[in-house]
Structure formats: structure tokens, C-alpha cells
Amino acid sequence: MVQLSTSVCLLGSLFGLLLLMPVLKALTPASMCTPLKTLNDSLHHRRRYMKHNFPINYTIRVHQKEVFKLSTINRMRLQVEGLEDLILQRLWFRVNQGVLKKIIRVLPERHPSRPYTAELERRFRDAEGVFVGLHTTEVCDDDLPETIAEIWDHLTEEPNRVPESRWRFVTPKSLLDNFCHTMLCLFSDCFDSTEAHQDYCGVSHWRKGRKKDLQPES
Numbered sequence: 001m002v003q004l005s006t007s008v009c010l011l012g013s014l015f016g017l018l019l020l021m022p023v024l025k026a027l028t029p030a031s032m033c034t035p036l037k038t039l040n041d042s043l044h045h046r047r048r049y050m051k052h053n054f055p056i057n058y059t060i061r062v063h064q065k066e067v068f069k070l071s072t073i074n075r076m077r078l079q080v081e082g083l084e085d086l087i088l089q090r091l092w093f094r095v096n097q098g099v100l101k102k103i104i105r106v107l108p109e110r111h112p113s114r115p116y117t118a119e120l121e122r123r124f125r126d127a128e129g130v131f132v133g134l135h136t137t138e139v140c141d142d143d144l145p146e147t148i149a150e151i152w153d154h155l156t157e158e159p160n161r162v163p164e165s166r167w168r169f170v171t172p173k174s175l176l177d178n179f180c181h182t183m184l185c186l187f188s189d190c191f192d193s194t195e196a197h198q199d200y201c202g203v204s205h206w207r208k209g210r211k212k213d214l215q216p217e218s
Ligand SMILES: *[C@@H]1O[C@H](CO)[C@@H](O)[C@H](O)[C@H]1NC(C)=O
Pocket: 040, 041, 044, 184, 191
């Protein structure tokens, strides 16, 4: 049974690969852009809800791999030859699902940021639903490049088995900054404005006048 599903999966991914070959840098399907733009609209208010409503320097404990930044993406692209955006996009969904869950977990029922975060999570799930619907056949878990598979395994670790050294303490605002910046980078087709081609994956794009929001490299 396992054998069967593995070979079906392999076959499926081979097919997917063949279909994808000519458009390896495939454009993000338009149906994906609508929920992502909605998500971006929400994220636009992150300073108010993730900074002003929290005590100064308030941090949340997250897994090291959940600190998923532009530099993380750029590093992975260098490390893994021919890394497809699709794989990074899947990872993005996986990571931010965990991030949102952790933020919601620290918010008491009546916290002023609670409705905002709940809405954000709803919109995120909408986007995820579309993404999964579009890509059910292309990629299977066992196709992941080793580096990515390792990250995946870390993210699914039982929390009480994660060694102390793998936890990071990060402000909620910083987590959502990463969430937003990496979304614009990985789904840049949806956000390219007609005026100028923006390099959303360039770290410097976000540095302008935002020094005080930056978190130390981890
Ligand atoms: C994200 O949403 C905000 C608020 O709606 C908008 O001002 C901004 O231009 C959007 N960003 C991109 C890259 O489209």
C-alpha cells in the first residue's frame, strides 16, 4: 500500500514536473492572488495590532525555523540548486500557520488584537485552501530536497521534545513583518505594480527607514 502510494506520488510528480518544465518560473495563478491581496490588506495594520497593543519588547517563543525571513529564503535558494518557488511557497504556508497559532495562543479572549488576529488567520486559511487546491498533484512530501525536508521535520517536532537551543524569542510584530515580506517575495507576481518592478526579495527593499523594527539575525 505504501509502495503503491509512493509510486503514484512519484508518477504524479514526474508528470507535474514535465508539465511545469516549460514554465518553471510559473506565474502565480490569478486565483491565488485574490486571497493573498486580502491578506496583505490585513497585514497592513500589523503595527497597530501587533506592536501598540503589546507590552514593550513583548516576545513569543517560536521555533528557530519559524523565524522565516527574506534572508532565509535567499540562503535556501543559494543552498539548494534549482529550488522551485512552489516548494518555498509550501514552506511559507507551513511556517506561518504555526506562527499565527502561536500568536493567537498568547492572546486572552478579550485582548484588543484578538479579532484582528482571528481575521488574519481566516484570510490565511482561505489563501491556503486555494493553494492546496491548485497544487495537490505537483508536489509530494517525499520529493522535498533534503534541506527543506529537514526544516519540515523540525517544524513538526513535538514541542516538548524540541531542545532549548532551537527556541527563539521574537516580537509578534517582527513575526508578522517576516510573514508579510516573505509573502511579497514568494508571490511577487501578485504584487508587481505597473510602475516599477519591485524586488520584494531583496532585503534592502525593506531596510529603508525601518532600522528600528529589525530583529537581530538568528
Ligand atoms: C498591501 O496592502 C496595502 C493596504 O491595502 C496597500 O497599501 C499596499 O500597496 C499593498 N502592498 C502591495 C505590495 O500591493
